[in-house]
Amino acid sequence: MGINKILNSLEKSWERDDILLNIKKGLGTDEIVNEFLMKNERLIKELNSLLRPEDIALLNQVEKLSTCESKLLNKIKNLNYLENNENHHIMNKKKTVPFNRVSFNKISSFMINWSNKFVVIALLTISAIALSKQAWA
Numbered sequence: 001m002g003i004n005k006i007l008n009s010l011e012k013s014w015e016r017d018d019i020l021l022n023i024k025k026g027l028g029t030d031e032i033v034n035e036f037l038m039k040n041e042r043l044i045k046e047l048n049s050l051l052r053p054e055d056i057a058l059l060n061q062v063e064k065l066s067t068c069e070s071k072l073l074n075k076i077k078n079l080n081y082l083e084n085n086e087n088h089h090i091m092n093k094k095k096t097v098p099f100n101r102v103s104f105n106k107i108s109s110f111m112i113n114w115s116n117k118f119v120v121i122a123l124l125t126i127s128a129i130a131l132s133k134q135a136w137a
Contacts, residue, residue, distance in 0.1 A: 003047065054129065
């Protein structure tokens with residue numbers, strides 16, 4: 001199976017909506033990841049055998065990007081918490097809660113869309129590199 005088919009299949013298996021539902025149900029992140037790895041063990045092993053050192057370097061960069069996104073979300077959440085505590089003394093709580101929910105939802109959807117697009121672009125880049133190397137070989 002080609003790297004593109006493997007990546008597409010893995011992407012379909014990693015549905016963010018399903019993962020969010022599992023998180024809401026109380027499943028831990030380790031459980032979710034381990035379940036994904038078990039369900040897709042054959043594809044992951046095949047993908048791993050097709051990866052070259054430069055592909056692994058790109059995956060490391062994508063991993064660092066995910067870490068940065070996680071830290072950014074954490075800081076935004078903490079900033080939002082601090083603002084809520086400061087605004088509590090100034091404004092009525094009824095006015096601040098809807099505003100914060102709306103702004104957090106906008107930020108959350110922006111991060112999810114931006115993150116998804118970057119990961120897909122990164123995976124497609126890996127595929128293009130692999131295919132071009134095979135074509136020139």
